[in-house]
Amino acid sequence: MSALGVVTLKKLKRKRHDPIDQVGAWLTRVLRGYVNYHAVPDNLKRLAGFRLEVCRAWLKQLRRRGQKHKMTWALFGRLAEQYLPHQRQVHPYPSARFAS
Numbered sequence: 625m626s627a628l629g630v631v632t633l634k635k636l637k638r639k640r641h642d643p644i645d646q647v648g649a650w651l652t653r654v655l656r657g658y659v660n661y662h663a664v665p666d667n668l669k670r671l672a673g674f675r676l677e678v679c680r681a682w683l684k685q686l687r688r689r690g691q692k693h694k695m696t697w698a699l700f701g702r703l704a705e706q707y708l709p710h711q712r713q714v715h716p717y718p719s720a721r722f723a724s
Contacts, residue, residue, distance in 0.1 A: 648707030
């Protein structure tokens with residue numbers, strides 16, 4: 625099973641024909657929630673992989689919207705930059721967080 629999860633993939637498949645801004649806003653919330661929970665030090669590479677997996681899944685669904693897909697990675701890159709946030713460290717190291 626992928627890190628994206630079966631439930632999220634099924635929801636993305638159901639939202640395939642929704643307007644791009646609605647799906648982008650939903651994916652922004654999904655990514656932001658995942659990053660806020662998992663953004664600990666030394667985990668940013670894993671979060672970048674998760675964002676890439678979300679990008680691949682969304683691009684696949686956008687390409688399946690019609691018989692002639694014209695969505696390339698170059699065109700999709702603008703959508704990804706607009707809607708999908710990049711990873712960032714949210715939580716400090718435990719030594720800094722629990723220092724008294």
